[in-house]
Amino acid sequence: MQLGMIGLGKMGANMAQRLLQGGHQVTGFDPSADARKNLEGHGGGSADSLKALVQALPAPRVLWLMVPSGKITDDTVDALLALLDKGDTMIDGGNSNYKDSLGHAAKCKDKGVNYVDCGTSGGVWGLAEGYSMMVGGDEQVVDGLKPIFETLAPGKDKGWGRVGPVGSGHFTKMVHNGIEYGLMQAYAEGFSILKHKEEFGLDLAQIGNIWRDGSVVRSWLLELATDALSKNPEMDGIAPYVVDSGEGRWTVNAALELNVSAPVITLSLMERFRSRDDDSFTDKLLASLRNEFGGHAIKKE
CATH class of the missing domain: 3.40.50.720 (NAD(P)-binding Rossmann-like Domain)
Incomplete structure (x- = not known):
């Protein structure tokens, strides 16, 4: 053809x-x-x-x-x-x-x-x-x-x-990408928890490789995460800034229009937004409010 x-x-x-x-x-x-x-x-x-x-x-x-x-x-x-x-x-x-x-x-x-x-x-x-x-x-x-x-x-x-x-192909791909947001967020959070348990000295790439065979959380995304951790265990040189292509937003909008509860996809999108705020007014106000009502200490810049 x-x-x-x-x-x-x-x-x-x-x-x-x-x-x-x-x-x-x-x-x-x-x-x-x-x-x-x-x-x-x-x-x-x-x-x-x-x-x-x-x-x-x-x-x-x-x-x-x-x-x-x-x-x-x-x-x-x-x-x-x-x-x-x-x-x-x-x-x-x-x-x-x-x-x-x-x-x-x-x-x-x-x-x-x-x-x-x-x-x-x-x-x-x-x-x-x-x-x-x-x-x-x-x-x-x-x-x-x-x-x-x-x-x-x-x-x-x-x-x-x-x-x-017509329309169903891109609608299905939109939801596919929304699911992808949630899966990526779950892997990132899970490996972060493992990394922060410093006294165990866990090898994240090794754990990822173990999960790749037989585990219920095995997937191609896990393979990519494991490969990334093998090449750069500390994620050196990578800014904690996550962009979005727009399809996660569209998926959340569709969920709202259809009255479908989609908290995981929605929160994964919110986390991407949060990653871009290196001077969070939200967090500054939260710290200030804790000080106002409870006298809690405020960490200065």
Whole structure:
């Protein structure tokens, strides 16, 4: 199958490379000339504009978007709609908000363009291990794209599937990332407790390796944590500042809208916010209040 790849950052480039290895023809566009040259080095074609990319693909065209969520995706969808024809297909494999995806799908439907939202997980490991893909879209359209998903997935019949209509793919990936927040927070807190029991002199990497086999808490995230602890036991040179991609916030918002209790995911998001406050007004006021009502000592800066 021949398709266009829009966005040749690390993940997009790796996905294009995996598709090429699987026998697909890939032509890519990225504003970066170096990114386009990199794709050519792996046997793909390149175009220096969206218009050139669309013109290079045979009809009906299939285009896979791997661009940042929000305005960039909005602008890319609008630009493509001015170039595509009825029967062409647009796949958004990025981390768009599912509500945005519903809006994109409506625009595409008006022009007769198929729209598929594909929540994609796998990160930098996807090239070698394959990607987990949660696909939303018309069943017949998704069936026609099976060769692409089967090549990108860990196996033809595993790691991917159509989860429902348009919007459901990104919704499922959103919740997936919310769960990820909670799991990461639990591992980080657990290993921190172990580290603070200094009199035992615990080897955290050793413990992580023990848990990797047979334990009920074994997982790929645990493997990554163990590897990180093996390389840098004290986490030297790493600032205690945790960013968020936005999907944790969206998951919490969805829980509120659906009246679903999700305290672990919510608190893990709050902890990320807290990590960024190196001069916490909240904590200063808490210390002041303890002094006001109980005369407790205040630690000066």
